[in-house]
Amino acid sequence: MSSAAADTQVVVLGAGVIGLTVAHVLSENARYKIKVVARDMPEDLDSQAFSSPWAGANWSPMGVHNERTHKWEKTTFNKFWDMIPSGLAIASPSKVFYEEDADLESMWYRDLVRDAMLEPSEVPASQKRGVGFQTVSVCPDDYLPWIANSLRSRGVEFVRLRVASIGEAVALAGPNGVLVNATGLGARSLLGLEDKDVYPIRGQTMVIDNPKVREFVSIESGNISPFGSTRQPTSPSPSSVLNNHGSGDVTYIIPRPAKNGSGFTTILGGKYQEGNWDTSFSAEDARGILDRCAELVPAIKDKETKILRHNVGLRPARKGGPRVAAEWMEVPSATQWITVEADAPTVVGRVLVVHSYGFGSAGYQMSWGAAEEVGSLIYSHLNQNQE
Known part of the structure; x- marks a missing residue:
């Protein structure tokens, strides 16, 4: 990287899996001064105010695919696979069942x-067709603190602050700085941004302990997308969910590492309710x-x-899929809905804003690939700005 980017202040707004992964990728270059x-x-x-603690956190073949997202997923799958020896991730045999066509x-x-x-003998009589493979999963209870601790060891600062507007966030980065907007559902309510294409997909799962349940199993039916049903695949493709005609019922079984490396637990799912904000x-x-789930694996009963627990969370979906894009914004960036204090610093300049949000149920499995694209942006x- 050119010296023009040296000592660049980077503010990552949001500490979910996307924001943390972006910060981790950027922290590999000492020229960035990073604050989450x-x-x-x-x-x-x-906390149910963000989705990352409640995710299944595995790789599963969901229904939307294009060249860009394939690259994100391949990068992330390989990264998770390489983590297996550390105990942060586990590999598990998988079965995904499909309709006849x-x-x-x-x-x-x-x-x-x-x-x-x-x-063929492994496809149950109640299903038509199926595929099997080895997949990978992590546990948010260990994985999120691991990323955070890695960042702190690299000198990344964490600041607990509720930011009300995009202007406030831009000001935190300062002139010639960088803001990474990884606010998830918060992108809808962040003043000055107010992305109304962002909406929740309610999920509910349960975590069980049973050593007999060691496979990832799911059923595909319909065209549920990780980003919401507004995007449809252009050709038949797998999904890790079963859509029961709009009821929001989805069916999947995900083994994953237990907290603190004490074996493994299994997530049973689930619900997929678009536009539902209910976290009860x-x-x-x-x-x-x-x-x-017991119909697929009777040992569950x-x-x-x-x-062990029940999880309810809101997947941060976005119509049209994730927004990963860059733009320049001026400092200060004012909004009529927030009065600036008279003694507030009045700095003037430009800030590079890179958005990275709206991944729906695919946040974990696209995280490393999307973060690398943010880094490239x-x-x-920054280098174009110096020319």
Whole structure:
């Protein structure tokens, strides 16, 4: 990188998996002075105000695919796979079942997963077709603090602050600085940005402990996208969910590392309710999840199964898919809805703003690839600005 970018102040707004991963990629270059600013921090694992603590946090073949997102997913899958020896990630055998007309020979992710195959005898009588492969998963309870601790060891500063407007965030970066907007659902309410294409997809899951449940299993039916149903795949493609005709019922079983490396636990899912802001627990939803998953893996209803917790979170979706893009903004960037204090510093200049939000249910599995693209955008725009 050219010396023009030396000592550049970078503010990452948002401490979910996207914001943390972007900060981690950028922190590999000592020329960036990085500050993560957020209302909710990685240690706030019980907060429902952001989605990262509640995610399944595995790689699963969801229904939307294009060249750009494929690159993000391939990069991230490889990164997670390389983490397996550390215990942060685990590999698990997988089975994804499909309706009869699915073209299993042209699945887009064959070059991404490991050991893609499934014997016909392994497809249950209740299903039509299926594929198998090795996938990978992490546990947010360990993974988010690991990224945060890595960042702190590299000198990244964490600031707990509720930022009300994009102008306030831009001012934190300062003239000639960089703002990475990784606010997730917050991009909808951030004054001066107010992206009304951002909306929630409610999810509910449960975490169980049963050593017999060691495979990732899901059923594909319909065209549910990780970013919401407003985007449809152009050809038959797999999804990690089962859409029961608009009910929001989805079915998947995800093994993942247990907290502190003590074996593994399993997530049972789930719900996929677009536009639903309700973060309360539903016993009816929990019963449905347990019943649907047990149809696929009967051992789930064994007496030895322990239900450890229930998760309810809001996936940060966006119509048209994630926004990963750069723009220049002026400092100060005012809004009529916030009065600037008379003694506030009046600095003037430009700030590079790189947006990275709206990943829906694919935040973890696209995180490293998207973060690398953010890094490339910052590099190219800063150097163009110096020419």
